[in-house]
Amino acid sequence: MKNIIFIIFLSISGVSLGFAQEQSEEPRKITIIHAGTLMAVAGEDTLSEQSIIVEDGKIIDVTASYVSEIDDADVTIVDLSDKFVMAGLMDMHVHLAMSRGPGKNAADAALAGVSNAYKTLMVGFTTVRDLGATDDTIFKLRKAINDGDVIGPRVLSAGSIIGVGGRSNGKECNGVESCRKTTRDMITGGADWIKIYSSCSGGQLCSNKDGAAMFFDDEIKAITDVAKKYDVKVAAHSHPTASAHQVLGYGVSSIEHGSFIDEAAMDIMIRDGVYYVPTVAVMDLLETVLEEGDRPAEMLAHDQSFYDNNPPNIFKAYQRGVKIATGTDAGVVPHGKNYREVERFVELGMTNADALKAGTINSADLIDKSDELGTIEVGKIADIIAVSGNPLTEIKDIENIVFVMKDGRVYKD
Ligand SMILES: [Zn+2]
Structure with missing residues (x-):
């Protein structure tokens, strides 16, 4: 059998989520962003020390605490542990x-x-x-x-x-x-x-x-x-x-x-x-x-x-x-x-x-893209940015863009 189907469980805020992954010979390429402060949804409370897990241009998980490894995956860590992270x-x-x-x-x-x-x-x-x-x-x-x-x-x-x-x-x-x-x-x-x-x-x-x-x-x-x-x-x-x-x-x-x-x-x-x-x-x-x-x-x-x-x-x-x-x-x-x-x-x-x-x-x-854009949630397109400072307390900090990811690809780091 060429491909093996296996299930990975990742814990999201204490709840287990399972998803099927078809494995080929190549290891999965995953980017994990360590977000010091995360505004996942504008207007809701920010979270601290979160990991945003990105694969194939999509956010596949957001976990409380910093994750650094995923089994059978080639992982790239982006350290934004002293930054404010939000949707593009x-x-x-x-x-x-x-x-x-x-x-x-x-x-x-x-x-x-x-x-x-x-x-x-x-x-x-x-x-x-x-x-x-x-x-x-x-x-x-x-x-x-x-x-x-x-x-x-x-x-x-x-x-x-x-x-x-x-x-x-x-x-x-x-x-x-x-x-x-x-x-x-x-x-x-x-x-x-x-x-x-x-x-x-x-x-x-x-x-x-x-x-x-x-x-x-x-x-x-x-x-x-x-x-x-x-x-x-x-x-x-x-x-x-x-x-x-x-x-x-x-x-x-x-x-x-x-x-x-x-x-x-x-x-x-x-x-x-x-x-x-x-x-x-x-x-x-x-x-x-x-x-x-x-x-x-x-x-x-x-x-x-x-x-x-x-x-x-x-x-x-x-x-x-x-x-x-x-x-x-x-x-x-x-x-x-x-x-x-x-x-x-x-x-x-x-x-x-x-x-x-x-x-x-x-x-x-x-633009009718609420199911894909605008927040950092599981299933959304990985359009993620980070700023120095905190635009929720000082709006001018929105000018200090230090990281830009679009469709899961990093354009500024
Ligand atoms: Zn105009």
Whole structure:
């Protein structure tokens, strides 16, 4: 008999768990992480001196006390006994491969994408949702990362943004047939999500509180109908109050920015389980712009209203019970500083634990991957990071990433 089936019992918190293992000639390759402080699930109590046992990219056990050997296995120990260990962070709003400006094209976007992907993973963000790239660059980058040719986070991608077309307003959706065609093209081209530009960009005056929604109702309906047909979710860029109400009426799954969402919109989001990705890290950019004052007075007043209104409004949504996930809008703000969203959450009043929850559990839930990502539990994908210090007591410690594992492979140690 070539293969022998045998059973190994490992003790998890006093309970015995058995699993079958088919043994071939090669010994099993197992990585055991010794975690000094383990936040297995953000929002729950941390545990000390735990062993996380990883095999074939998955967490196969978490045990109290440090385990150093497993029978018939080739074991690698990662000593994080003086570190804070948690699930990989997730950024639900990035633009890894988006090039804008004179003379820039898809080649620039692709090159930048490779570097941006690396920076993102090195700061502990093991999964991102990319909400708008130049042409097909993000689909190719996603493949290169999956194939192991480029180092970067796991990417879910919306491809290009769908908007009313023209200038910088996204891929053409102008009239029902055009919106259907563009949405279908994006999904058949490889989009995991659809991203729509349902209001002006934050850099335009028409994105203010009373700005108009960009699409006609039949256009939004055409997009969301196609998305539903292919079982793909829709993320809506929205600043003005009216555009949020319009897209919520057609069943989008996340509101991006949501700068001027009112309480009525918040209540619809709570009722329908719609996520809010407020991209509050953009306040870093606004701070600089306002300090420099190098813009027309009308534009500065517009920026000031965003700066004054958004953080308290996000806090209001949080207190009211809207589900919030982290998203920096990296691409508009720098890549590799994705931790700023978590830090900004705490600055606006969120507890450290809830900010870390937004960057792990909530983000995994937003992309329907709660069974695979967001916590350190048996059966989950081994996306594990470690920091020096303790971000539950000092949120800035989230910047001190000393270890990154994605899919069971170590990228930073
Ligand atoms: Zn964006």
